[in-house]
Amino acid sequence: MERMYLDHAATTPVRGEVLQAMLPYFSEIYGNANSLHWFGRRAACATDDARDGVAACIGAMPSEVYFTSGGTEADNWALCGAARANAAKGRHIVVSAIEHAAVLAAAKQMEAEGFEVAYAPVDADGRADLSRLEALLRPDTTLVAVMAANNEVGTLQPVSEISALVRPRGILLFCDAVQAAGVLPLDVNAPAVDLLSLSAHKFGGPKGVGALYVRSGVKMGKLVAGGHQERGMRGGTTNVPAVVGLCAALRLVREEQAQTAAHLAALRDAFVGRVLRGAEGAALSGAGAARLPGIAHLTFAGLDGEAILYSLDLAGVAASAGAACSSGSLEPSHVLRAMGMPDALARSGVRFSFGKENTEREAERAADILIEVVARLRALGGARA
Numbered sequence: 001m002e003r004m005y006l007d008h009a010a011t012t013p014v015r016g017e018v019l020q021a022m023l024p025y026f027s028e029i030y031g032n033a034n035s036l037h038w039f040g041r042r043a044a045c046a047t048d049d050a051r052d053g054v055a056a057c058i059g060a061m062p063s064e065v066y067f068t069s070g071g072t073e074a075d076n077w078a079l080c081g082a083a084r085a086n087a088a089k090g091r092h093i094v095v096s097a098i099e100h101a102a103v104l105a106a107a108k109q110m111e112a113e114g115f116e117v118a119y120a121p122v123d124a125d126g127r128a129d130l131s132r133l134e135a136l137l138r139p140d141t142t143l144v145a146v147m148a149a150n151n152e153v154g155t156l157q158p159v160s161e162i163s164a165l166v167r168p169r170g171i172l173l174f175c176d177a178v179q180a181a182g183v184l185p186l187d188v189n190a191p192a193v194d195l196l197s198l199s200a201h202k203f204g205g206p207k208g209v210g211a212l213y214v215r216s217g218v219k220m221g222k223l224v225a226g227g228h229q230e231r232g233m234r235g236g237t238t239n240v241p242a243v244v245g246l247c248a249a250l251r252l253v254r255e256e257q258a259q260t261a262a263h264l265a266a267l268r269d270a271f272v273g274r275v276l277r278g279a280e281g282a283a284l285s286g287a288g289a290a291r292l293p294g295i296a297h298l299t300f301a302g303l304d305g306e307a308i309l310y311s312l313d314l315a316g317v318a319a320s321a322g323a324a325c326s327s328g329s330l331e332p333s334h335v336l337r338a339m340g341m342p343d344a345l346a347r348s349g350v351r352f353s354f355g356k357e358n359t360e361r362e363a364e365r366a367a368d369i370l371i372e373v374v375a376r377l378r379a380l381g382g383a384r385a
């Protein structure tokens, strides 16, 4: 059976060029980047080059880039590290209601530490509501967290407008760019942000490595106590192959950004157009807002999203509930809830996310399979109890 992978928002395959760039650092160049001898210096050289490369790709200085074990760690560090380090100024932070669990769980942790957290609402398309966000800002607000693009629905957030709103008041802006990095231009100065997180496995790099940008001068707490790695902020022997892979993947993504975005948008639009025409009750979530080119979140009123996913998988199409239900729980997604979507409709949602290796033929075939699945489930009386 031909299998189609339409779950690139969950993770992407490591690109061949990236793997080749990483391979020597597993075996030939295995030194500890902190060792002073020749073996260590070669590893340190690769780490420096990776830091320079990541910095250049996002318009930062190398001294502002810290490597982490991925997006979750970068998000936790950004939120908790900045909130704690700036607590003397205030203990109030604002987090958009549709952030990834890595940010929301960190916010909960800060609440447990006695911080006050306000959740900024979004409109029906999943876009942060500027005036309501502004109304949440207080003199003791130290940090606002708003992602560049949502991972479930793909909605782009008004980061420029939010930057203009919060930074002149001396409030730090943290942007989770984990989903945006593979497809949108990234520049920490346009729009200006103070903290920005990345994760390599979302754009053709390896899993378990990411980066946090911290603008020079921003007060930040340590993440991991240990050695002097990452300028004393995050202890632990540097994962040299991983940071080399992160940099190689990001460089490729930057070079190919416009072309990739156009390709993904064409696939998504062909797919969505066909599904909306052919599948009864299909609706595109966030349709009124600008969205990431590769993500399409669709609902199928009256059906169960998980039943659709299982049927798609049996037919060779890999998609995702888009965290519509976190596994094992029947709780509908916090993102769809924040958009005001009724729970029953949210439970019918499926996320399709395209990648650069997908073809137009695949997009059309996947749409035809989905149309067939929806028709079959409806014929079976697949309405939810």
Ligand code: PLP
Pocket (backbone or CB within 6 Å): 009, 010, 069, 070, 071, 072, 073, 075, 100, 102, 147, 149, 150, 151, 176, 178, 179, 199, 200, 201, 208, 210
């Ligand atoms: N932030 C967003 C928006 C994401 O989509 C993800 C991954 O799903 C993460 C953070 C977490 O990244 P990682 O898988 O590298 O921990």
